[in-house]
Structures are given as C-alpha cells and as structure tokens.
C-alpha cells in the first residue's frame with residue numbers, strides 16, 4: 177500500500193460524496209465584478225458571493241494603506257506596531273470599551289471561548305453558530321447546550337449565551353430581546369458590524385443592547401482582514417496575557433491594520449444606506465417573482481436543496497458568481513444559494529441577477545418582466 181494511501185482514499189471518498197471543493201482565482205474588477213482568467217475568455221462576472229458588504233475591499237484608499245512589510249513576530253515579542261494600536265484605539269472609541277485585535281474572526285472566537293470560559297460555565301450556543309464558535313467551545317472546558325436555531329429557551333444553569341448578530345447562512349437575526357437575563361451574552365457580529373446599527377456597531381446596538389462581549393471581523397464590511405473582540409477591561413487583559421490565539425501567532429501586517437482603520441472611516445451611513453437599498457431591491461424583486469428567500473438582511477439565502485450546485489453553475493454560465501452552500505456547512509437537504517449584496521451593486525446588476533434567477537429557478541415560467549430578463553453573460 178502506498179505511503180499516502182489512506183489520504184488518497186479519503187480524498188476519493190470526498191469526491192465520491194460530491195463534496196469536493198475547488199478554488200477559483202479571481203481578479204477583481206472594481207468593487208463588485210471579477211475576471212476569472214482560467215474561465216471562459218473575456219467574461220467579467222458580477223460577484224454576488226463576497227462578504228465585502230460595503231464595497232471597500234477594492235477601495236483605492238484601503239488598498240494604498242495595505243502597504244507594509246510583515247510584522248515578523250507575535251505582538252508580544254517584536255511584532256507590535258503603532259498601526260495595531262491605532263486600530264485598537266479607533267475600535268475602542270467606536271464601541272466605548274477596550275478592543276483587542278486578532279488575525280481573523282476564526283482566531284478571535286477560539287480565543288473568546290477557550291480563554292474566557294471554564295468548567296464552571298454552561299454556554300448555550302445557537303445551533304447555527306459559525307464553525308469558529310463551535311471550535312472555540314470545543315477548545316474550552318465549558319459545558320455546552322446547543323439551542324435550536326433562534327430559540328431563547330436556555331437551561332436554568334446557563335452562564336453564557338452565544339449567538340451571532342446576523343446569521344451568515346440564514347440571513348436572520350438572533351432573538352436578543354427574548355433572551356433570558358443570564359450572566360453573560362456573547363454576540364458575534366461578523367456579518368453585521370459596519371452594515372447595521374448606529375455607526376455600524378452591529379445588530380445588538382440597533383436594539384440598544386450592549387453584549388458583554390462582541391466579536392467583529394475586519395475582513396468583511398471593512399474591506400481588510402483580521403478581527404477584534406470588545407469587552408470589559410479585564411477581558412482585554414486575559415486575551416492579551418492568556419489566550420493562545422493572541423499569544424502564539426504572528427501579528428497581522430501593520431498595513432492590514434492601517435487598511436482596516438481606513439475601512440472603519442469609510443464605513444459611513446451613506447454606504448449603509450446603499451447596501452440597504454440594494455437589499456430592498458433584490459428582496460422585493462424575489463418576492464415579485466415568487467422566489468422565497470430566507471431572512472431579511474443583505475445576506476439573501478434561497479433554499480435550492482439538491483439542485484444547488486447545478487443552479488450556481490447555471491448562474492455562472494449567465495455571468496453571475498453566487499455562493500452555493502452545501503453540506504457540511506449546512507445540513508443535508510438545506511443546501512442553498514447564498515446571495516450577498518454590496519453597497520456598490522447598482523440597480524442594473526441587481527435586476528439582471530433577478531432575471532438570471534428567474535431563468536434558472538423558474539424555468540417553466542415565461543412571465544419574467546422584460547426589464548428583468550438576464551442579458552446572459554456580462555462583460
């Protein structure tokens with residue numbers, strides 16, 4: 177048997193199960209379009225699958241700020257720069273409590289749950305919480321109670337509730353007002369910060385609720401990379417001095433921190449309003465077509481089940497990049513198209529997407545309004 181036979185068999189099994197994933201190298205063209213050099217020649221795709229919700233990732237000022245070398249070491253060794261601290265100061269000012277940077281949202285969640293909770297805790301965690309929350313809880317010594325998605329009923333000895341501010345695969349919000357008053361509330365606002373709430377502070381802020389701990393990312397609405405945790409001063413002390421995902425990893429390049437700071441400044445109410453308008457246009461167009469979508473936010477999932485990959489492929493053939501979400505990211509039978517909107521999507525792009533969706537999802541129907549008929553592959 178070959179040395180790597182078991183991995184070969186596992187890889188073949190993944191392919192056999194229809195779960196093989198492949199990478200596509202895209203070249204951005206402005207905020208919401210991209211070329212795919214290995215794909216059909218000359219096509220510029222309309223991208224509806226990015227988490228660059230405010231259209232900042234390709235903003236010239238964000239890109240210009242990226243200029244820096246690597247940091248060479250963890251922040252506690254010799255990798256800390258003024259740019260990291262300036263970003264933490266800006267986030268602390270925005271949220272009114274100390275913010276601590278992490279290399280990614282994934283690492284931030286590993287740190288929050290592994291370092292801040294212990295065997296005395298029972299953390300009630302929504303069943304649809306992101307993989308990084310699940311993995312953080314696995315690393316922690318805390319006991320867990322998994323709540324059905326959207327439930328506010330927790331065991332009586334719960335010490336903390338963990339929810340997302342906007343669910344990344346369902347586009348819906350947690351039942352924050354209905355949650356019982358347990359000692360601690362942790363809200364991962366990865367998909368909401370920048371987009372929702374006063375000054376873009378996230379979903380909880382729209383309700384005037386201040387979670388004990390907020391996790392936010394800098395790689396989605398803010399157009400850069402990395403993440404942050406906001407909490408009371410003692411939380412910052414623990415994260416810096418005793419959380420492994422902070423201590424044992426090389427600091428993000430200073431340029432990334434600088435870019436995130438520019439992204440924070442560019443995340444204005446005007447951009448949030450553009451995102452809201454694009455969301456409204458797509459959601460009302462879908463309702464008019466009779467295509468049901470989940471949730472109510474700028475993440476627009478459409479349950480397509482077993483035909484999800486074929487639907488995404490058909491959209492690709494019409495010049496649209498739309499996310500296809502399948503098992504194990506969602507449960508079997510819950511496969512879906514995941515359309516994400518950007519403040520930079522214009523009305524024409526949204527209307528053309530609606531036309532393409534009608535062609536792909538309602539093939540027997542001839543009643544697609546003329547102005548909504550997809551014009552095929554764009555370019």
Ligand SMILES: Cc1ncc(COP(=O)(O)O)c(C=O)c1O
Nearest residue numbers: 280281282306344364366393395
């Ligand atoms: C809810 C949630 N938390 C955390 C993350 C991880 O963030 P990052 O991409 O910065 O690692 C994601 C990312 O997709 C997410 O959806």
